[in-house]
Structures are given as C-alpha cells and as structure tokens.
Amino acid sequence: MSGELIKNDTRPVFKATTFQHTSKSNNKKRAWKSLKQIISTERSLQWPEDYVHYSSINAPPTFKPAEKFSDLSGLPAPYTDPQTRLRFANKEEYATLIGLPMDITAGYLALRGASSIVG
Amino acid sequence: MEMEVLQFKDLKPVPDVIHSHGVDQHNATIIIDNGSYQCRVGWLNQREPLLIFRNLIAKPRKERSKKDITENSPVLQPQLQVGNDITNIEAVRFQLKTQFDRNVVTHFEAQEHLFDYTFTHLGIDTEKCVAHSVVITEPFLNPNSSRQLMSELLFECYGVPSLAYGIDGIYSYHFAQSKSEDNGLIVSLGYHTVHVIPVLNNKTSFVNTRRINTGGSHIISFLHRILQLKYPAHANAITLSRAEELLHTICAVAIDYKEELNRWTDPDYYENNIKRIQLPYSTVTTTTLTFEQQKERKRELAKRLAEINARKREERLAEDEEKLNNLMAIQELLEIDEDCEEIDQLLTDNQIRNVEDLHKNIAALNVKIEKTKEKIVATASNEDIVVDEIPAKQTKLNKMVFENEKAMHVYIQNAKKLRQDILTKKSARKQRRQDMAKRRTAAGQERMRIISQLARKEKGNDDFGLRDEDWDIYKTISREGGDSDSDAENDKLLELEEIIRIHEPSDVDDTLKPGESHQLHIGIERYRAAELLFKPYMMGSPEAGLMEVIGYVLSLFTPEEQLLLAGNVVLTGGLANLPGLKERIQTDLISIRPFKSHSEVNIISNPSLAAWYGTRKWARSSEFKRNLFTRAQYDEYGSEYFKVHMASNLYVPMPKGHAMDVCE
Numbered sequence: 210m211s212g213e214l215i216k217n218d219t220r221p222v223f224k225a226t227t228f229q230h231t232s233k234s235n236n237k238k239r240a241w242k243s244l245k246q247i248i249s250t251e252r253s254l255q256w257p258e259d260y261v262h263y264s265s266i267n268a269p270p271t272f273k274p275a276e277k278f279s280d281l282s283g284l285p286a287p288y289t290d291p292q293t294r295l296r297f298a299n300k301e302e303y304a305t306l307i308g309l310p311m312d313i314t315a316g317y318l319a320l321r322g323a324s325s326i327v328g
Numbered sequence: 329m330e331m332e333v334l335q336f337k338d339l340k341p342v343p344d345v346i347h348s349h350g351v352d353q354h355n356a357t358i359i360i361d362n363g364s365y366q367c368r369v370g371w372l373n374q375r376e377p378l379l380i381f382r383n384l385i386a387k388p389r390k391e392r393s394k395k396d397i398t399e400n401s402p403v404l405q406p407q408l409q410v411g412n413d414i415t416n417i418e419a420v421r422f423q424l425k426t427q428f429d430r431n432v433v434t435h436f437e438a439q440e441h442l443f444d445y446t447f448t449h450l451g452i453d454t455e456k457c458v459a460h461s462v463v464i465t466e467p468f469l470n471p472n473s474s475r476q477l478m479s480e481l482l483f484e485c486y487g488v489p490s491l492a493y494g495i496d497g498i499y500s501y502h503f504a505q506s507k508s509e510d511n512g513l514i515v516s517l518g519y520h521t522v523h524v525i526p527v528l529n530n531k532t533s534f535v536n537t538r539r540i541n542t543g544g545s546h547i548i549s550f551l552h553r554i555l556q557l558k559y560p561a562h563a564n565a566i567t568l569s570r571a572e573e574l575l576h577t578i579c580a581v582a583i584d585y586k587e588e589l590n591r592w593t594d595p596d597y598y599e600n601n602i603k604r605i606q607l608p609y610s611t612v613t614t615t616t617l618t619f620e621q622q623k624e625r626k627r628e629l630a631k632r633l634a635e636i637n638a639r640k641r642e643e644r645l646a647e648d649e650e651k652l653n654n655l656m657a658i659q660e661l662l663e664i665d666e667d668c669e670e671i672d673q674l675l676t677d678n679q680i681r682n683v684e685d686l687h688k689n690i691a692a693l694n695v696k697i698e699k700t701k702e703k704i705v706a707t708a709s710n711e712d713i714v715v716d717e718i719p720a721k722q723t724k725l726n727k728m729v730f731e732n733e734k735a736m737h738v739y740i741q742n743a744k745k746l747r748q749d750i751l752t753k754k755s756a757r758k759q760r761r762q763d764m765a766k767r768r769t770a771a772g773q774e775r776m777r778i779i780s781q782l783a784r785k786e787k788g789n790d791d792f793g794l795r796d797e798d799w800d801i802y803k804t805i806s807r808e809g810g811d812s813d814s815d816a817e818n819d820k821l822l823e824l825e826e827i828i829r830i831h832e833p834s835d836v837d838d839t840l841k842p843g844e845s846h847q848l849h850i851g852i853e854r855y856r857a858a859e860l861l862f863k864p865y866m867m868g869s870p871e872a873g874l875m876e877v878i879g880y881v882l883s884l885f886t887p888e889e890q891l892l893l894a895g896n897v898v899l900t901g902g903l904a905n906l907p908g909l910k911e912r913i914q915t916d917l918i919s920i921r922p923f924k925s926h927s928e929v930n931i932i933s934n935p936s937l938a939a940w941y942g943t944r945k946w947a948r949s950s951e952f953k954r955n956l957f958t959r960a961q962y963d964e965y966g967s968e969y970f971k972v973h974m975a976s977n978l979y980v981p982m983p984k985g986h987a988m989d990v991c992e
Contacts (some may be wrong), residue, residue, distance in 0.1 A: 244429035322868010
C-alpha cells in the first residue's frame with residue numbers, strides 16, 4: 210500500500226491519527242455509494258408523509274414537443290437523412306453530411322441522445 | 329475586411345500559498361462554500377474568500393509493472409495533486425476525481441484530501457484538531473447519509489468544535505443582497521444542477537422546489553462536443569478547458585432563440601458576427617513537404633550513402649595495397665636469402681604460416697585490389713548518370729511551347745482531367761479502405777459474406793483455383809482493395825500539378841494564411857450551447873427546461889402568491905453571468921404570466937461568490953451562535969443531527985429501524 214505510506218508521511222498535524230471512515234472500516238475495496246444508490250435507498254424507507262427528499266424535486270418531463278434543429282449547424286431542421294438519421298437544414302448541409310465518416314455521424318447522434326437503435 | 333481573431337488564454341491555476349494563521353483568526357469561524365465546481369474558503373473576519381479552487385484531485389494511477397519499485401521507494405511515485413496544485417488540468421484529465429456525484433458529496437476520501445488542502449493552506453497548525461467552527465454549504469435536500477459522513481469527517485477526523493450547514497442558493501438570497509424581500513423565486517444556477525426555489529414569508533418551500541439536472545458542466549461538454557465534431561481535425565486541440573473558456577468569454581443567451589437562428593442564415597450577418605478563434609499551431613511546415621522535396625531528400629540521402637561507400641572502398645583499397653607491399657617485400661627477401669630468421673619472424677607477424685601461403689595471399693590480394701578498383705570506376709560513372717538525369721526532366725517541362733492559345737488550353741484541360749482522375753481514384757480507394765475497416769458498411773458486409781463463403785466450401789466439389797481468376801477474390805477482400813496508391817501514380821500527379829502550375833499559376837495555389845486552417849469559427853454555437861438550459865432535450869434529456877420549470881413551480885401556488893414570486897425572481901450562481909440570461913428569463917416570464925401582471929428578474933451581485941458572501945454574513949448575525957451544533961451534541965443526538973435555520977435543509981431523522989447502511 211504505497212499510497213497509504215505517502216499519506217502517513219505527509220499527514221497534516223491537525224488530523225486525528227486514528228480516524229477511519231465508518232463506511233470504509235470493514236472493507237477497503239468497497240467503493241463509495243454513488244448518488245443513484247443513495248437515492249434508491251432513501252426512497253425505499255418509510256418516511257413521514259410530508260417528507261420531501263432528493264429525488265422528489267426532480268424537474269417534470271417536458272410537455273412541449275422538442276423542436277428539431279440541424280445536428281451540424283443548429284439551424285431549424287425540416288429534414289432528416291434516412292441513412293444516418295441526422296437532421297439537416299438545407300442542401301448544402303446535406304452535401305457535407307453525406308461525406309461525413311461514420312464516427313462523426315455517430316458522435317452527433319450520441320450527443321443528441323439519439324444513438325439507440327430503438328429511438 | 330480584416331477580422332479580429334481571438335486567442336485562447338489557456339489560463340492556468342496559480343498554486344495557493346500556505347497562508348499564515350494570524351492572531352486575528354484566533355477562534356474565528358471558517359466559511360466554506362463547497363460547490364461542485366469550485367470551493368471557496370475564507371475566514372469570518374475577512375471580507376473576501378482566501379482560497380478559491382476547483383473541487384478536484386488528480387490521483388496518479390499506480391502502474392502495475394512498477395509496483396515493486398514504488399513499494400520500496402515511494403518518493404518516486406507521482407504526487408497527488410489537489411485543487412490549485414493542478415496547474416495543467418488537461419495533462420491529468422483522465423486522473424481527475426471529485427468528491428461530488430452530481431451536486432452531492434459522495435466520495436469522502438476525496439473530500440478528505442480537499443479538506444487537508446483547505447486547512448493546510450489556511451495555515452492551521454494546531455495538533456490533532458482544527459480549533460475553529462465551520463460553516464459549510466450543502467446541496468438542496470442533501471441526503472442524510474451524505475451529511476452524516478460529512479459531520480463524521482469534520483468532527484472525528486479534523487476535531488472541529490462546532491458546525492453549521494446551509495444551502496448555497498438560499499444563503500445568497502437572504503444574505504448576499506443589500507435588501508432581501510420576504511417573497512421571491514430563487515433560480516440557483518449550478519455546475520451540475522439548476523434549482524428553482526420559491527420563498528414565501530422568508531420560508532423556503534421545499535415541497536414546491538424543482539431541480540433541473542442540467543448545469544454549467546453540461547453546457548461546457550456540449551460545446552466541447554459540437555466543436556470537436558465540427559472540426560474533427562482539431563479534436564485534440566479543442567479541450568474541455570478551452571470549451572469552458574469559451575463559455576466564460578463569448579457564449580451568451582439569445583433573447584429570442586428562433587429569431588437569432590434566423591439572423592444567422594443571412595450570409596452577411598454570419599460574416600460580420602462570426603467569432604474567429606485561433607488554435608495554437610506551429611509555423612514549421614515539415615509535414616507539407618511536396619513530393620518533389622521528398623524526392624530531393626531521398627536523392628540526397630542516396631548520394632551521401634554512395635559517398636560513404638566510396639570512401640570505405642578507397643580505405644580498403646589503401647589497406648590492401650599496403651599489405652600487398654609488405655608481402656612483396658617479404659617475397660623479395662625470400663628470393664635473396666631463403667633461411668633467414670628474420671623472414672620467419674616477418675611471416676608470423678603477417679599471420680602467414682609458410683612460403684606457399686605467402687604466394688597464395690599475394691595472388692588473392694591482387695585479385696581483390698583489381699576488383700575494388702573496378703567497382704570504384706563503375707560507381708563514379710553511375711553517379712554521373714543519376715545526376716544528369718534529373719535536370720533533363722525538369723527542362724523538358726519548362727520548354728513546353730504551344731502553337732496557339734487553343735492548343736495550350738486543350739493541353740491544360742487534358743492535364744487537369746488526368747489529375748482529377750487520379751484524385752478521384754485515390755479518394756475512392758480511401759473511402760473503400762474506410763468502409764472496409766468498419767463492420768456495418770455495405771462494403772464491409774460484402775467482404776464478410778465472401779470470406780464466409782470461401783470458408784464454407786464443401787469437400788469433394790471444391791474446384792477453387794482451377795481458373796486463375798479465382799484468386800482475384802483475395803484482391804477483392806483485402807482491406808487495401810487490391811491496389812494501393814502507387815509511387816508511379818504519385819509521380820504522375822506531381823508532374824501534372826507542375827504542368828498546371830506552370831501554365832496557370834493561380835489554380836493550384838493555396839492562398840491560405842498561416843494558421844487560418846487552425847481557426848475555429850464560432851457562430852450559432854455561442855447561443856446554441858447556453859440554450860441547453862432552456863432545451864435539455866438538445867442533449868437527449870427528457871426533463872423540462874428552465875422556463876417550463878419556472879412556469880411549473882409558479883403553477884403550484886395561488887394567483888396571489890404567484891404574483892409575489894414572479895415579482896422577485898433572483899438569479900444566483902456562476903452561470904447568471906451569462907450575457908442575455910436575465911433578459912431572456914424576463915421576456916419569457918412576461919409571455920407566460922397573465923397580461924400586464926408585474927414580474928421582475930434580477931441578478932444577484934457577483935453571482936459566483938454570492939453564496940460565500942451570504943454564508944459569511946449569516947455567520948456574523950446574532951442568530952449564528954444559536955445555530956451551531958457542537959461535537960457534544962453530535963455525540964449525543966447521533967451523526968444525522970444538525971440545527972435547522974433560515975437557510976438550511978429540514979432535519980428529518982432516518983426512520984427508526986431502518987438505519988441506513990452507508991456503504992454498499
């Protein structure tokens with residue numbers, strides 16, 4: 210454990226020498242709980258009725274239809290290329306679009322969150 | 329028109345000094361605004377925060393192969409960098425860690441490193457404790473388990489005497505404004521989240537608050553990605569830090585996004601409003617050697633090699649001749665006196681056993697010398713041929729004379745056509761190579777089909793190879809596609825380009841200024857990135873945007889309350905600095921409110937530091953002392969306990985019998 214060794218060498222004087230995170234004491238290999246895990250544990254508990262917790266204030270899903278913008282330029286895009294599923298605004302953009310290598314088109318789709326096959 | 333070209337500043341953090349811990353700070357409270365972007369730390373009795381750093385650590389990974397070495401000599405291991413120690417953030421991008429998961433602290437080992445950094449740089453040197461009360465900000469509705477671990481760390485590891493928690497946005501609202509109204513709608517714009525928090529009669533309405541999980545970090549990474557995809561050639565030069573710099577310098581919020589987009593479709597508007605940003609580039613143009621130059625270089629190399637060989641040959645020749653002379657001398661001696669002792673001595677010196685051997689050696693040396701001489705003569709004449717050949721070719725090109733204009737035109741058109749043919753062939757091959765390398769293209773699938781068919785051939789009726797054409801199939805399925813860019817083709821291309829350049833000098837010439845190819849042109853992107861706040865769906869998030877959420881939160885109140893809230897919308901957090909944000913929210917708010925009803929939007933002064941100023945002001949108020957909870961109370965009431973006040977979360981202890989297991 211060379212990491213531990215260094216930490217002890219440079220341990221600031223103001224720290225308690227014996228402190229250990231309670232959650233870490235049993236097993237060093239264990240990772241810290243992620244926020245997702247914390248939330249799901251929190252939700253599973255029997256809270257008082259009026260209790261508001263972290264996940265109860267998530268913004269509602271949008272009720273407005275998503276406008277379509279060109280993936281390349283950001284302009285309003287009336288067209289979609291059936292091959293790549295990319296949106297484009299005009300024929301100049303289409304000309305660039307068909308020449309794009311696959312990693313770029315995939316990158317645009319992933320950025321818009323539209324890379325899943327189902328969507 | 330000469331356009332202004334902006335430069336990246338690439339500002340680097342300056343490592344913090346270790347401040348001295350003066351008498352002034354004796355028993356003073358430490359104020360910490362622990363944000364997921366930056367941490368701001370200062371003393372209660374100082375007006376400004378002493379430390380401002382990114383809440384980040386760069387943890388060097390242990391290299392497996394070097395494990396043994398590092399165990400014996402830990403000094404060699406790269407050091408852990410914390411906060412402003414990280415001067416080059418891009419160099420350690422993949423080792424960065426933060427204690428935050430979204431806006432909540434979850435990784436308390438990282439938090440411990442950051443507290444070490446904080447307290448060390450504040451100059452604290454007391455043995456085994458930090459003898460100062462601490463006020464620290466936490467997220468809205470911070471999960472109990474996170475607060476629990478934070479208290480544990482501060483009380484048990486750092487020996488803090490007392491502690492208070494509060495929410496950053498609410499501290500800003502109540503205490504960083506010169507006069508805070510009893511009612512208002514806080515829009516707290518953070519690095520990972522945006523909160524819309526209604527306050528009525530100075531009380532936070534927790535149940536009607538909403539959080540959008542889109543913040544500054546998303547805008548930065550969105551901008552980063554769209555620029556990388558727009559300029560794939562510069563993908564490595566477009567770093568997250570640079571995207572962040574762009575957000576801070578040129579990004580803005582469009583007051584009317586649709587209208588803004590419309591304006592950009594006009595080429596004149598585009599030309600006048602585009603921002604040109606220079607990426608660093610080197611003026612050394614080693615990579616743009618023409619074929620001609622490359623050839624020249626090759627020729628020079630060959631020439632030098634030939635010279636070295638010639639010198640070696642001459643040396644060898646001289647050596648051999650000397651040896652021959654020696655041997656001849658011995659032979660002469662032999663002829664004079666056969667049994668001389670001197671001769672025996674000489675023979676052994678020259679490593680010759682007997683007289684017969686001597687004769688053999690002489691004969692061999694004679695042949696060798698003859699051969700070497702022949703070679704020298706041959707190479708000399710060869711060189712002349714090589715040197716003569718090249719200028720002849722060049723003069724041939726220059727001497728082209730045409731009978732009339734038309735003939736020249738035809739000739740050039742022909743050359744151009746040939747050149748285009750070669751270029752098309754080359755690009756087709758390139759495309760094919762690219763397609764072949766990928767699995768999901770038609771070419772790739774066809775290749776796989778052929779391969780599987782070849783493999784499937786049953787025994788017995790296998791007549792593959794009977795005809796010579798059968799073997800061509802391997803050309804088709806090779807990734808190179810059978811033929812590759814040949815040298816002959818490149819030579820031809822070079823020659824054609826030369827012809828065209830001589831007769832039509834302007835055509836092939838590139839008039840690009842140095843570095844112009846390394847410029848980013850940023851137009852709509854300036855507004856597109858920040859628009860993410862209002863349209864999270866641009867990044868695939870199903871959540872409602874900022875304006876929709878503000879409208880939604882307002883709809884949860886009675887019309888009278890709505891009037892109070894809409895009449896005092898306060899923006900806080902670093903993103904509030906975005907030009908146009910206030911006007912945009914103002915405009916959109918008017919459009920969703922009843923006709924002629926009052927609404928007002930204001931930005932808090934110094935929005936990035938407002939939370940720290942607010943927290944400090946709160947800690948200077950009379951109610952502060954009552955709202956601290958001590959180590960004794962922590963020990964008595966349990967690790968979840970904290971004091972509830974005007975700017976804090978609510979204290980709701982974990983339901984009994986469900987003690988939360990804080991670790992997986």
